[in-house]
Amino acid sequence: MRRKRKWDREDDDPAAGLLNLFDIWLVFAVSLLLAALTYSQAARxxxxxxxxxxxxxxxxxxxxxxxxxxxxxxxxxxxxxxxxKLGTAYRLKSGKVVYVPETGKK
Structure with missing residues (x-):
């Protein structure tokens, strides 16, 4: 009969997969926080x-x-x-002002 070594043992811990999920969610939360901070700086x-x-x-x-x-x-x-003289400005009936630059041709 062969002796089991410590690296041959299987991991019988049922919470081991949850720890990996916790790490993934932690990275996701930090990246979401950094994205929100970057957006708030860009929006200003x-x-x-x-x-x-x-x-x-x-x-x-x-x-x-x-x-x-x-x-x-x-x-x-x-x-x-x-x-x-750089151009002419016109006020439209809607109240908007339109600037028309001169083309330089005479």
Whole structure:
């Protein structure tokens, strides 16, 4: 009769398979947590431009680039200077503004 060695023994523990499942679920939970954190960082934009009171005399445009915030306010002042015409803007009946750049051909 042959003697059984310790590496010849079969594993009679019925919970051994559950431990492997626990390891798999633990890896799954950690990867799900990392995916959620990555998504929350990607969903937060570095730049944003909300408009307060659009079309009103006290309209403000808030421009955010990273940590820097710039506020632009409407004014009745007219600017003068030299420049070049870049195109034409049209307001549609729906209220949308369409910009048509010049092609450069004359």
């Amino acid at each position: 934009p570095d730049s944003a431009t909300p408009v307060k009171n659009p079309g009103e005399p006290d309209m403000e445009i808030v421009n955010k680039q990273g940590q820097e915030i710039e506020t632009l306010r409407m004014t009745d002042r007219q600017l003068t200077g030299e420049g070049q």
